[in-house]
């Protein structure tokens with residue numbers, strides 16, 4: 001495992017995706033004879049009602065989502081912040097879908113509803129304002145057959161490709177807006 005706690009927090013705060021060479025001695029990954037600079041990939045996005053589909057939502061709420069993809073592509077560390085929502089937060093996810101289009105739920109970030117079957121029980125969604133963190137792996141993938149997203153490691157790799165191709169979004173759902181109140185695309189802005 002080349003991914004350290006130190007590296008996890010050396011991410012860009014800008015709304016872009018990039019491979020970022022971490023700085024400092026702790027960023028060096030040393031094998032038997034050589035040391036190389038480790039890199040990490042961080043995706044950040046801002047969540048707003050204006051990005052919701054199929055209906056645009058006027059909401060005072062906002063949020064931020066940050067995903068750090070492990071070097072070996074087997075996990076995503078995430079941090080989701082949301083505030084000022086109109087009503088109780090019910091659930092939050094990463095969906096498979098391009099900007100302006102709705103898509104299936106592939107990865108749960110949190111839920112206060114009946115937990116999904118077949119994946120580890122997601123954490124609860126705290127009342128806003130709140131920040132949650134977690135780690136997603138192949139075990140968390142919910143396949144979406146109609147959109148061609150597989151289960152397990154294949155599906156996880158497909159979602160990494162989708163994130164890099166501007167085809168995934170984070171979405172926070174509330175009681176008043178069950179289809180989602182704030183949304184942000186995971187993209188290369």
Ligand SMILES: [Cu+2]
Nearest residue numbers: 092093105171
């Ligand atoms: Cu969702």
